[in-house]
Amino acid sequence: MTQIDPKWQEEIAKRRTFAIISHPDAGKTTMTEKLLYYGGAIREAGMVKGRKNSKHATSDWMEIEKKRGISVTSSAMDFVYKDHHINILDTPGHQDFSEDTYRTLTAADAAVMIIDVAKGVEAQTIKLFKVCRMRGIPIFTFINKLDRHGKDPFELLEELERVLGIRSYPMNWPIGMGSYFNGVYDRVKSRVELYEEGGNHEEIKFFEVNGPEDPLIGQRVGEDLWQQLQDEISLLDVAGDSFDPELISKGELTPVFFGSAINNFGVQTFLDNFLAMAPAPSPKKSNIGPIDPYTRPFSGFVFKIQANMNPAHRDRVAFLRICSGRFERGMTVKHVRLNREIKLAQPLQFMAQDREIVEESFAGDVIGLFDPGIFQIGDTLCVGESFEYEEMPHFSPEFFSKVTVKDAMKHKQFQKGIMQLTEEGTVQLFRTSPMDELILGVVGVLQFEVLEYRLKAEYGVDISLQRLPYQIARWLEGDKATINTLMNRSQTVKDRYERPVMLFESEYQLRMAQEKYPSITFHESSLGL
Numbered sequence: 230m231t232q233i234d235p236k237w238q239e240e241i242a243k244r245r246t247f248a249i250i251s252h253p254d255a256g257k258t259t260m261t262e263k264l265l266y267y268g269g270a271i272r273e274a275g276m277v278k279g280r281k282n283s284k285h286a287t288s289d290w291m292e293i294e295k296k297r298g299i300s301v302t303s304s305a306m307d308f309v310y311k312d313h314h315i316n317i318l319d320t321p322g323h324q325d326f327s328e329d330t331y332r333t334l335t336a337a338d339a340a341v342m343i344i345d346v347a348k349g350v351e352a353q354t355i356k357l358f359k360v361c362r363m364r365g366i367p368i369f370t371f372i373n374k375l376d377r378h379g380k381d382p383f384e385l386l387e388e389l390e391r392v393l394g395i396r397s398y399p400m401n402w403p404i405g406m407g408s409y410f411n412g413v414y415d416r417v418k419s420r421v422e423l424y425e426e427g428g429n430h431e432e433i434k435f436f437e438v439n440g441p442e443d444p445l446i447g448q449r450v451g452e453d454l455w456q457q458l459q460d461e462i463s464l465l466d467v468a469g470d471s472f473d474p475e476l477i478s479k480g481e482l483t484p485v486f487f488g489s490a491i492n493n494f495g496v497q498t499f500l501d502n503f504l505a506m507a508p509a510p511s512p513k514k515s516n517i518g519p520i521d522p523y524t525r526p527f528s529g530f531v532f533k534i535q536a537n538m539n540p541a542h543r544d545r546v547a548f549l550r551i552c553s554g555r556f557e558r559g560m561t562v563k564h565v566r567l568n569r570e571i572k573l574a575q576p577l578q579f580m581a582q583d584r585e586i587v588e589e590s591f592a593g594d595v596i597g598l599f600d601p602g603i604f605q606i607g608d609t610l611c612v613g614e615s616f617e618y619e620e621m622p623h624f625s626p627e628f629f630s631k632v633t634v635k636d637a638m639k640h641k642q643f644q645k646g647i648m649q650l651t652e653e654g655t656v657q658l659f660r661t662s663p664m665d666e667l668i669l670g671v672v673g674v675l676q677f678e679v680l681e682y683r684l685k686a687e688y689g690v691d692i693s694l695q696r697l698p699y700q701i702a703r704w705l706e707g708d709k710a711t712i713n714t715l716m717n718r719s720q721t722v723k724d725r726y727e728r729p730v731m732l733f734e735s736e737y738q739l740r741m742a743q744e745k746y747p748s749i750t751f752h753e754s755s756l757g758l
């Protein structure tokens with residue numbers, strides 16, 4: 230019997246769960262701080278950054294993080310705003326951690342894409358965008374740093390379309406930029422929101438107008454900027470895309486907002502519009518069909534495992550996205566892969582600063598579970614009828630190394646360590662076919678260092694890493710005989726699920742192979758294989 234409790238349904242409908250995607254330095258941390266500030270989750274700006282130096286980040290191997298000044302940690306933060314319960318999935322910004330970021334995106338129902346007005350669409354944004362695209366989640370764009378001079382707004386929209394293949398609908402439009410930045414014209418509410426240099430913009434200062442032709446605008450921002458605004462809005466009205474909620478919900482049209490996160494300008498407008506358009510938790514695919522968040526009892530999947538958040542204990546935390554029903558502390562749930570009941574005694578919820586024990590959560594929320602080594606990325610936990618959520622996809626690593634153990638006597642610990650650490654998901658493990666050599670693949674090279682450090686610290690094993698010239702991995706699907714022939718090549722390997730994968734040194738090599746073997750599909754990720 231399905232359990233339907235109206236209170237749960239109300240709670241679930243309030244949930245909005247999203248991840249922020251951007252290239253480093255575009256302003257993700259700043260934006261997160263401002264959003265949390267609206268939720269009252271932090272008292273002042275700067276606290277999210279502080280997290281990097283807080284007590285969770287002091288374990289040994291995070292020395293690497295400190296040395297490099299980048300964030301290895303990533304978590305989920307939640308806050309309540311205007312009767313919505315919002316979960317922000319924090320995605321590691323540095324390129325070295327993108328595999329984790331990719332996975333985090335599988336737990337998000339929407340994405341917020343932050344773009345630096347001067348830099349436009351950058352490399353890491355492209356990669357993360359592709360994953361959102363594959364999942365068909367809605368994507369909201371915030372073009373940041375309008376207080377600085379940047380690219381022409383039309384050029385940026387054109388870039389979104391040309392580079393990312395997504396059409397856009399500007400919800401507001403900048404009036405000037407850099408030292409001439411006066412604010413934005415809100416196309417929906419037909420009003421001008423005023424930017425003041427040095428202002429904190431805690432309350433939106435605006436005046437309502439009768440369209441962009443309203444002379445009031447000219448009086449406030451000057452004739453030249455007013456004329457420019459009229460020309461640009463009329464161009465948008467005539468030649469731009471129209472507002473289409475259906476296309477937005479499929480991630481084919483992105484609503485675009487302009488602002489300056491550091492000055493808190495445009496953040497609240499963004500948040501209000503985002504909440505109006507972003508989806509509540511929706512059914513997720515499983516091996517018994519879509520799982521409805523409202524009518525099913527508790528279920529969820531592990532999308533990330535993080536080790537050593539607490540230096541005193543070498544514990545791991547598994548992050549679980551709740552996909553249906555209600556969760557309660559102390560609940561007994563089924564661990565489907567292990568076919569075993571487990572009790573979730575000390576679940577954690579993550580705030581901007583701290584983690585605390587959670588008593589109750591609902592579909593859409595993320596909880597952290599202490600992991601004594603029983604969880605893997607992609608594991609399903611549920612109550613009632615057993616099922617499994619879709620397998621967590623793997624994405625092409627960009628750096629590859631052959632790994633061997635220095636002391637052959639430690640082979641057993643080495644195997645165990647490699648298996649366990651690669652299960653966490655930031656490093657992929659491949660095996661060569663005839664020789665059974667181990668090849669590691671990562672999205673960013675720092676993960677090699679982290680793995681080497683942790684194998685030594687946690688398993689007492691020294692390893693040698695030999696960098697290989699490959700840059701691309703493709704999962705092979707198609708004619709079995711051809712795949713078997715390809716398996717004899719040294720560049721064809723198997724992933725941990727025995728799926729054939731071919732490694733390439735360049736795009737050029739990949740294209741050659743695609744032309745030579747038309748019966749084979751070369752997949753960029755293992756999604757759906």
Ligand code: GDP
Nearest residue numbers: 253254255256257258259322374489490491492
């Ligand atoms: P992240 O790497 O994407 O998390 O970016 P941060 O939020 O750390 O921001 C990168 C840099 O850009 C920092 O020095 C911020 O102070 C700065 N920044 C963020 N938002 C703005 C903005 O709206 N205007 C300007 N001028 N600088 C900004």
